[in-house]
Amino acid sequence: GAGVSQSPSNKVTEKGKDVELRCDPISGHTALYWYRQSLGQGLEFLIYFQGNSAPDKSGLPSDRFSAERTGGSVSTLTIQRTQQEDSAVYLCAAGRTLQETQYFGPGTRLLVL
């Protein structure tokens, strides 16, 4: 595709439920990043993947958050036992390599009630 796509666009869930957010990066872009943006806040790094290397998970806020990338392409961010403070826009970005420009998707707006 022409750009990074994310699904769903919006997700409303109840506290305590698990959610999965999906990112489809630009074809051939081996670096993939997840960020989140809480209301009125800046973007916060969560995790990145580069090819088959071990991901950098240093930004994940708790062990309720995890991410995987299958086949070096699509990535899924999973939040277990969601809390209200998890409400945010979750953004995915992709780059040809880790060193090159990151291009962002439209984001998934998550609301935890």
Add this chain to the structure above:
Amino acid sequence: DAKTTQPTSMDCAEGRAANLPCNHSTISGNEYVYWYRQIHSQGPQYIIHGLKNNETNEMASLIITEDRKSSTLILPHATLRDTAVYYCIVRVAYSGAGSYQLTFGKGTKLSVIP
């Protein structure tokens, strides 16, 4: 922590050039200056980046001072659609030199006025 300083907000008249400044006095030799913008409710959009030389593309120009401690993003003919928050970010360029994630500050909210 963000390594850049930007004004909180700026106004620009439609059709005029918008000049957005950024200070990055602690930038190191292997760090690029990147500019992104975020229009309300959308993901950040890449604009331009540079290392030492001035850069120009179809969206904007980037002027980097000789000492690399500051830069200016220029939108030559601002339109209402350029109203957004503009982020100036320094980011490591070379493998092994550090982390590759982007660190966003608060940016400059640019309002283009009709």
